[in-house]
Amino acid sequence: MKKITAIVFLTLLATSYQSAHGQAASDMSETISGQHLKPYSNKWKVYSVDGQGKDTLVTIWTDYAQLIELDGKAYISRIQELYNPSMQLQELWTNLFEHQTLLPYRASQFKTTGDYTYTEFGEEKVVHSTKTATEEAANVDYPGDGKTYDWTMYGVLLSGLPFKKGEVYSIPVFSQQTETGKGTIVATIAEKETITDDNKKQYDTWKVNTNAGLTFWLTKKVPYVIQLSYPTQNGGKMIWRMYE
Numbered sequence: 001m002k003k004i005t006a007i008v009f010l011t012l013l014a015t016s017y018q019s020a021h022g023q024a025a026s027d028m029s030e031t032i033s034g035q036h037l038k039p040y041s042n043k044w045k046v047y048s049v050d051g052q053g054k055d056t057l058v059t060i061w062t063d064y065a066q067l068i069e070l071d072g073k074a075y076i077s078r079i080q081e082l083y084n085p086s087m088q089l090q091e092l093w094t095n096l097f098e099h100q101t102l103l104p105y106r107a108s109q110f111k112t113t114g115d116y117t118y119t120e121f122g123e124e125k126v127v128h129s130t131k132t133a134t135e136e137a138a139n140v141d142y143p144g145d146g147k148t149y150d151w152t153m154y155g156v157l158l159s160g161l162p163f164k165k166g167e168v169y170s171i172p173v174f175s176q177q178t179e180t181g182k183g184t185i186v187a188t189i190a191e192k193e194t195i196t197d198d199n200k201k202q203y204d205t206w207k208v209n210t211n212a213g214l215t216f217w218l219t220k221k222v223p224y225v226i227q228l229s230y231p232t233q234n235g236g237k238m239i240w241r242m243y244e
Contacts, residue, residue, distance in 0.1 A: 028147070028149070028169070028171055028172070029101065029147060031161065031162065031169065032101075032102055032149075032157075032160040032161055032169075032171070033100065033101070033102070033160050034076065034097075034098070034099050034100055034101065034102040034160050035099075035100060036159070036160070036220045036221075037065070037076055037099065037156070037159075037160075037224070038067075038222055039065055039066045039067055040063075040064070040065050040222040040223040040224065041062075041063065041064045041065075041223065042062070042063040042064075042223035042224075042225065042242060042244075043060065043061065043062050043063070043242065043243055043244040044060070044061045044063075044225075044227075044228075044240040044241060044242050044243065045057055045059075045060055045198055045240075045241050045243050046058055046059040046060065046061060046238060046239070046240050046241075047238070047239050047241065048232070048236065048238055049236055049237050049238070049239055050234070050235075050236045051234045051235030051236050055239070057085050058084075058085065058238075059082055059083060059084060059085070059090070060082075060083045060084075060085065060087065061080060061081070061082055061083075061240065062080065062081045062083075063078070063079075063080045063223070063225070064078070064079050064080075065077065065078040065079075065156075067099065068096075070096075070105070073098065074098070074099040074100065075096055075097060075098055075099055075105060076095075076096070076097055076098075076099050077094070077095075077096050078094065078095040078096075078097075078153070078156065079092070079093070079094050080092070080093040080094075081093075088112075089112055090111065090112055091109060091110065091111050091112070092108075092109070092110045093107075093108070093109050093110075093152065094106075094107065094108045095107045095150060095152060095153050095156075097150065097153060102149065102153070102156075102157055102160045103121070103146070103147070103148075103149065104119075104121040104148075104149060104150035104153070104174075105120075105121055106118070106119060106120050106121060107119045107121075107150050107152050107153075109152070113133055114131075114132065114133030115130075115131065115132045115133060116130070116131050117129065117130050117131075118130075119150070119174065119176075121144065121148065121150065121174070122144050122146075123144060123145075123146040124143070124144055124146075125141050125142060125143060125144045126141070126142040126143075126144045126148065126174055126181055127139060127140075127141055127142075128140050128141075128142065128174075128176045128181070140176065142174070142176070142180065142181025143180065143181065144181075147172065148172050148173060148174050148181075148182065149171055149172060149173045149174070149185075150173065150174060151173040151174065151175070151183065151185060154214070154216075154228075155216050155218060155224065155225035155228060156224055156225065157171070157185075158185075158187050158208050158210075158216055158218060159218045159219070159220065159224045159225065161187060161189065161208075162189075163189055163206040163218075163220070164189055165189055165190070165191055165192075166188075166189065167188070167189045168186065168187070168188045168189075169186070169187045169188075169189075170184050170185070170186050171184065171185040171186075171187065172184060173185055184211070185210055185211065185212070186210065186211035187208055187209070187210050187211075188208065188209045188210075189206060189207075189208055190206075190207040190208060190209055191206070191207055192204065192205070192206055192207070193205055193206070193207045193217060195217045195226050195227050197226065197227070197241055197242040197243060198241040198242065198243035199243055199244070203217075203219060203226045204219070205217040205218055205219050205226050205227070206218050206219070212230075213230055213231055214228060214229070214230050215228065215229050215230075216228045223242070225240075225242075226242050227239070227240060227241055227242060228240045
């Protein structure tokens, strides 16, 4: 099986989420909540697993979040770092979002190659900036309605949903791949499941499936995102296993 790197996977994931823009957007303000979120740290080892079950370590993720105050309002600042197995930094992801509502304020992705994206979320518009190592920065404005979420928060965003078996939620998210900048995550609350992390510690989680093919195992307690997986070709998968 051809191995899929985590960076390629992230591109596929973004496309999957963003391509669902035909779904009707929902007002999630009465449904989704960040009240359960507290400062946390988390680490995953990311494996490429082939159709015979053989796994290969491809990346290591770190994930840190803290509470901050901005203009008298509580926000969560989240920083994720992506390393190769030799612990060389490849990417840095940041999210700043409202604590109570999970509505985004800004987000960024920086690569050690010199590429980056930066997004500012406003009530009336979303400003998305991109730059590569060889091209100047380009800014695009998209109309905003103040109730568009950020897909790059993924598992933390989904942890804000009510965990009710069988419920299906449509979450409107920003998508720079559509003219209007709108996409949709469809999340289905599947069932309770006990997950064992890479250190053999067990967690009681809720399994949540998405229209992007990505499956999460989540809790309402620190560190929230215990495991996630994504199917690849020939019966394989990418899997994030928490290890610390």
